[in-house]
Amino acid sequence: MLTRKQYELLCFIDDRLRESGVSPSFEEMKEALDLKSKSGVHRLISALEERGFLRRLPNRARALEVIKMPERTEAKKAPARAAPAPAAARPPQPANDVIEIPLHGRIAAGVPIEALEGATMLPVPAALLGSGDHYALEVAGDSMVDKGILDGDYALIRRTEVARDGDIVVALIDDSEATLKTFYREGAMIRLDPANRAYDPQRYASGQVRVQGKLAGLLRRY
Incomplete structure (x- = not known):
C-alpha cells in the first residue's frame, strides 16, 4: 500500500504526462506536494520505483513513466488533490533537476x-x-x-x-x-x-x- 505522499506524487506525475507528455520537474513536484526539499521528492520516486509503480527512462533527466496506478480501494484512502495547472500556462522547464x-x-x-x-x-x-x-x-x-x-x-x-x-x-x-x-x-x-x-x-x-x-x-x- 502506498503512503499518502507516494499516492499524491504518482497521481500528479500521471496527470502531467496525460496532459503534456512531459514529466514535471523536481521543483514542480516539490511545490505540488508541499515538501521542504527536492531530496524528499527523490525518496518518494525511489520508493515508487521499488514498488513497480514508476520507472525512470535512461539518458533523460526528467523522463518518468507511470507503469501502473494503485487499486481503487487504495486510491479512496488518499485525499482529493488539486488539479495541476494546464501545461500551456507554464513555459518548458529545463531538464536540470538537482538534489542535495x-x-x-x-x-x-x-x-x-x-x-x-x-x-x-x-x-x-x-x-x-x-x-x-x-x-x-x-x-x-x-x-x-x-x-x-x-x-x-x-x-x-x-x-x-x-x-x-x-x-x-x-x-x-x-x-x-x-x-x-x-x-x-x-x-x-x-x-x-x-x-x-x-x-x-x-x-x-x-x-x-x-x-x-x-x-x-x-x-x-x-
Whole structure:
C-alpha cells in the first residue's frame, strides 16, 4: 500500500504526462506536494520505483513513466488533490533537476585515511543517481586514476553493505579508516585493488572490512 505522499506524487506525475507528455520537474513536484526539499521528492520516486509503480527512462533527466496506478480501494484512502495547472500556462522547464546529498569528508584513493563525517550537502544532478540512498565523498589521491577517478573528484556512493567481485566500493577498515578500491574476495580474505600500477593491492581478513557503499557516479569541477 502506498503512503499518502507516494499516492499524491504518482497521481500528479500521471496527470502531467496525460496532459503534456512531459514529466514535471523536481521543483514542480516539490511545490505540488508541499515538501521542504527536492531530496524528499527523490525518496518518494525511489520508493515508487521499488514498488513497480514508476520507472525512470535512461539518458533523460526528467523522463518518468507511470507503469501502473494503485487499486481503487487504495486510491479512496488518499485525499482529493488539486488539479495541476494546464501545461500551456507554464513555459518548458529545463531538464536540470538537482538534489542535495550528504558530503562526508575526504576518502583516500591511495592508502587508507581516517573516515570523516560531515554535515555539508552537495548538489548533484538527479540524472547521475538511480534508486537508493546516496552520499558523496571527495577523492584524495591518485591510486584509482586508471578507472578515471582523479584527486579532487566527488565520488557518488549508493549505500549498501553488499559487494560483488569487481565492484568499486567504499571499504571501512577496522572501523576507523576508509578507502575507495575495487573489491575482490580471496577465500577468507578481502583484496582491495588500486587502479594505478604504482600501488599494491591491499589484503585484509574479511572481519576487518565492511562495505559502506558502491560507486554510482562521479562529479568533477573544473
